[in-house]
Amino acid sequence: MPERHSNANITPDSRALIRDLAPYREPSSARSVFELVITAVPFVLLWVLIWAALDAGYWIGLAFAVPAAGFLVRLFLIQHDCGHGSFFRHRFTNDWVGRAIGVVTLTPYDYWRRAHALHHASSGNLDRRGIGDIDTLTVDEFRARTPWRQLLYRLYRHPTVMFGLGPAYLFILRHRLPMGLMRNGWGPWASAMATNAAIAILVAAIIWLVGVGPFLLVQMPITLLAASIGVWLFYVQHQFEDTFWEHEEGWSFHEAALHGSSHYDPPDVLRWFTANIGVHHVHHLSSRIPYYRLPEALRDRPELRSVGRLTLLQSLKAVRLVLWDEENRRLISFAEARKFA
Numbered sequence: 001m002p003e004r005h006s007n008a009n010i011t012p013d014s015r016a017l018i019r020d021l022a023p024y025r026e027p028s029s030a031r032s033v034f035e036l037v038i039t040a041v042p043f044v045l046l047w048v049l050i051w052a053a054l055d056a057g058y059w060i061g062l063a064f065a066v067p068a069a070g071f072l073v074r075l076f077l078i079q080h081d082c083g084h085g086s087f088f089r090h091r092f093t094n095d096w097v098g099r100a101i102g103v104v105t106l107t108p109y110d111y112w113r114r115a116h117a118l119h120h121a122s123s124g125n126l127d128r129r130g131i132g133d134i135d136t137l138t139v140d141e142f143r144a145r146t147p148w149r150q151l152l153y154r155l156y157r158h159p160t161v162m163f164g165l166g167p168a169y170l171f172i173l174r175h176r177l178p179m180g181l182m183r184n185g186w187g188p189w190a191s192a193m194a195t196n197a198a199i200a201i202l203v204a205a206i207i208w209l210v211g212v213g214p215f216l217l218v219q220m221p222i223t224l225l226a227a228s229i230g231v232w233l234f235y236v237q238h239q240f241e242d243t244f245w246e247h248e249e250g251w252s253f254h255e256a257a258l259h260g261s262s263h264y265d266p267p268d269v270l271r272w273f274t275a276n277i278g279v280h281h282v283h284h285l286s287s288r289i290p291y292y293r294l295p296e297a298l299r300d301r302p303e304l305r306s307v308g309r310l311t312l313l314q315s316l317k318a319v320r321l322v323l324w325d326e327e328n329r330r331l332i333s334f335a336e337a338r339k340f341a
Contacts, residue, residue, distance in 0.1 A: 015254050017301070021286040024297045025086065031292055032087050036078060036097070043071035043104075050218045051210055062221060069225035070273040076105045076230055077275035077291060083113035084287045099191075103198040106171045106223070110191030111178045120287055123238065124256030126324075127248040134162075134235055136245070138324045139337050154334065157322045162235065167227035229274075236264050236315040237280040240308070241331050245324045257284035262308040264315060281308050 046068040053061030081087035082098030095109070102109035119132030129136065137145075137153060145153065155161055178192045207215050244260030246252075264278030265271075271278060279294040282304060289297060298304055310318070321331035325340070332340075 017258070017304070018254070018285050020301065021282065021289060021297055024293045025286060025288040025290075027087060027089060027290040027293075029088060032290065035292060039071055039074045039078060043068060043075060046071065047218060047222070050222075051214055054214055054217060058217060061218075065218075065221040065225060068222045069229060072105065072222055072226040073229050073233075074273055074275050075101050076107065076226070077277055079105060079107065079109065079112075080116070080277070081275075081291055083109065083116055086288045086290045099195070102195050103202055105226075106195075106199065107175055108178060108188070108192040108195040111188035112175075114188060115178075120284060121253070123284065124244045124246060124260035125248060125251045126245050127251075134239055136239070136322075136324055136331075138245075138326050139332070139340070140326070142323055142337065159319055162319075163228050163232055167231040168224055170231065171223065171227040233264075233274055233277055236310060236318060237262055237277070239321060239331065240310055240315070240318045241321055242308070243331060245326075245329075254285070257281065258307060260284075262310045262315075263305065264310050266312045266315075270312075 046064050050061040050064045050068065053064070078087060079098045079101040082094040082101070085091055085094050088094045088097065098109040098113070102112070115132045122128035122131075123133065126138070135153075135156060142150060142153065156166075176192065176196055178188055203215070206219075210218075238260060240262050242259070243262070244256050246256070258281050261280040261284040262278070263281050266274070266278060275291040276294040277283070277291065279298055282294055282297055282301075283289065283291075286297075318331075320333040320335075322334060323332055323337050324330075325332045325337075
């Protein structure tokens with residue numbers, strides 16, 4: 001079996017990099033507050049602008065839903081950094097800012113933080129799939145399924161479901177009753193219920209001010225678009241041809257972080273709206289680095305720039321890659337799996 005990513009041949013040395021990246025883990029309170037303000041305030045202003053434009057014509061205001069969704073994605077990524085304890089120095093501040101943002105992003109903060117921590121701890125591990133990741137089958141696992149279950153997997157991985165129906169279901173419905181972590185106590189359930197209550201209060205207040213129809217006309221396009229963008233970002237961070245998957249006995253956190261996470265390199269404006277989350281290999285190596293310091297770390301470590309790099313065009317081509325080929329150690333399409341069979 002070819003060894004595409006053996007521990008002896010990791011370049012650069014991922015363990016040494018974690019030590020070298022430690023100085024970037026210190027957040028700036030002033031910078032964090034500034035980032036929060038320039039994200040939250042434009043989002044609110046755009047929301048009001050879309051609502052005010054309803055009388056002039058819905059399609060005019062709807063054009064502003066695109067940047068509004070971008071700011072909502074950026075709010076989610078601030079929540080993401082809070083979950084890692086990297087946005088502010090103190091956990092108390094991180095947690096309560098994250099919980100407040102979770103009401104707007106429809107994401108119960110404490111539940112999501114715990115599930116996401118499990119994702120970081122097991123990313124790329126074939127024996128620990130199922131929480132916080134995109135469901136990915138190996139070629140052999142797919143072939144062993146019944147035709148009906150193969151069809152279900154094909155539907156799940158279809159772009160219409162993955163980036164359309166799936167994100168809407170995840171953020172609007174599934175996050176309301178999160179499952180999978182109840183064995184760890186009632187914390188995740190309490191987080192979800194508290195978030196649901198806060199969402200209900202916020203929605204009721206806005207509907208009281210603007211009405212049900214205007215609220216839905218403004219909020220639904222923003223939510224649906226932001227949800228799809230969020231799932232897309234998470235998808236391309238780990239679903240690319242030369243990613244890393246390995247069974248427990250051969251799995252390494254350091255190797256999975258460096259080679260199983262992409263360096264997604266879109267145009268500058270998209271990089272800003274996505275809060276540098278594309279520098280995902282560095283983020284997985286050292287998740288305590290605040291997102292506004294990731295470009296600094298990348299600049300000072302030029303050897304990291306080409307590792308797992310994906311351009312916007314290359315990421316679009318990765319959508320067809322759906323099965324992990326254990327023999328050749330790469331993601332392949334359904335058509336390639338049939339060809340190899």
